[in-house]
Amino acid sequence: MINLNLVLTEPEMLKTQLARKGYDISKLDDLAALLQQKKGKQQSLDDLRAKRNAWKKDQSIPVEEKRQLRDDIAAGEADLTALEAQIRDLHLDIPNLPDLDAPDGKDASDNVIARECEDYYKSTTEHFRPHWEVGSDLDILDNDLASKVSGSMFAMYKGAGAQLLRALVTYALSLHSGKYLEIIPPHMVSSKTLTFTGHLPKFAEEQYKCQSDDLWLIPTAEVPLTGAFAETTFEAGQLPQYRCGYTACFRREAGSAGKDTRGLQRVHEFHKVELVKVVEPQNCKAELDDLLADCLRIIQDLKLQWRILDLCTGDMGDKYGRCYDIEVWAPGAQRWLEVSSVGHFSDYQARRAKICYKDENGKKQVAYTLNGSGMATPRVIAAILETYQQADGTVVVPEVLRPFMGCDIIKPRG
Secondary structure (H helix, E strand, C coil): CCCCCHHHHCHHHHHHHHHCCCCCCHHHHHHHHHHHHHHHHHHHHHHHHHHHHHHCCCCCCCHHHHHHHHHHHHHHHHHHHHHHHHHHHHHHHCCCCCCCCCCCCCCHHHCEEEEECCCCCCCCCCCCCCHHHHHHHHCCECHHHHHHHHCCCCCCECCHHHHHHHHHHHHHHHHHCCCCEEECCCCEECHHHHHHCCCCCCCHHHCEEECCCCEEECCCCHHHHHHCCCCEEECCCCCCEEEEEEEEEECCCCCCCCCCCCCCCCCCEEEEEEEEEEECHHHHHHHHHHHHHHHHHHHHHCCCCEEEEECCCCCCCCCCCEEEEEEEEECCCCEEEEEEEEEECCCHHHHHHCEEEECCCCCEEECEEEEEEEEEHHHHHHHHHHHCECCCCCEECCHHHHHHHCCCEECCCC
16 A cells, blocks of 8 residues: 555545556545544543543542543544545555656557567467467367366366476476465455455455465465565564465456456466565665566566567556566467566555565655566467467467477377
8 A cells, every 4th residue: 555644645646646557536635534533532632531541540530430441442433544545445445656767558459569579489380379279279278178167267287287387387496486486375264365466455356266265376485475474573684585485376267258368368277387576665676676677587588579568557467666577478369478577566455465675764654665586387288288289279388498308399199
């Protein structure tokens, strides 16, 4: 969440910045009015409490008046609690402030291509088929079987398909674990933890909840990795902190019917290696550049055709201050597929989760958090099957994955 003091101290700056994200800035006026009400109610309550303290030593005050004062204080406390709940709801709804140099725009059509590659694998085939056909013919992907056990938009990997997924995860962890502390976190988290990272309350419909418990299936390892830092104050010199987590991830996202839901383009459950950083604010830009390079490296190693999008303010999402998407080209589906979002959240998550550090003067400061997908397997697998397919129906295994796969070519099973 943003610094609440800014609502009263810098309202025009807030309105200017939040309007860039399409936020209804009239809500800021509503919030400012509630904050002023809170000041008045707090002062009235403090006066009543002071009066109660003074009366404790005065035996001449009638019992009826003391009871009335007690009731007035209880009513004032209830009013204040209700008002604070209203303020918190509005506060949690406010998106993060975008970086001043983030490109302005309303939607994905306004995103800016920041970089794109020229060196990638060139297949000898002249006709590229979509990965769901390639995977089915090789008997390594079975959407029908996945639908049988789980319903639509789930994946079933078989044989070399399962090995390919495992190889990608293992390779990504081998790249990142030396620099980032490797963690295998729980796959379920509390509502509190999801709120810390900005996934609740606004995006509850995108999450899977266990109805009998206050537990949710994680949408990304970012949630437990960041949540693990909650209510922590680092001593001077203890930042940055780097974490790397491999998990299954779960999302309700539906996609566009018939457009991007075939095969592995958009699924409810997927395997991913996530990278998380906690840093000092002044190092945020350098740390973001470094994180982007880390997330891009494996795509480069796989020799997939890629590009980096600098997301505009209207498309970057509520919690981001700056966000880049790494996309790979799927020549069979004839689409760019997002395989990683890399960005910083400035102090947005850290204020929610109370992640702080002590500066060189020993003063407590709010930290910054960053996050990026080190390896999101479904769409990377889709791009590999489409990019590396051969005219005879086989698929060449990217060179860097061969030690983990134990083969150079994926051939039909049997």
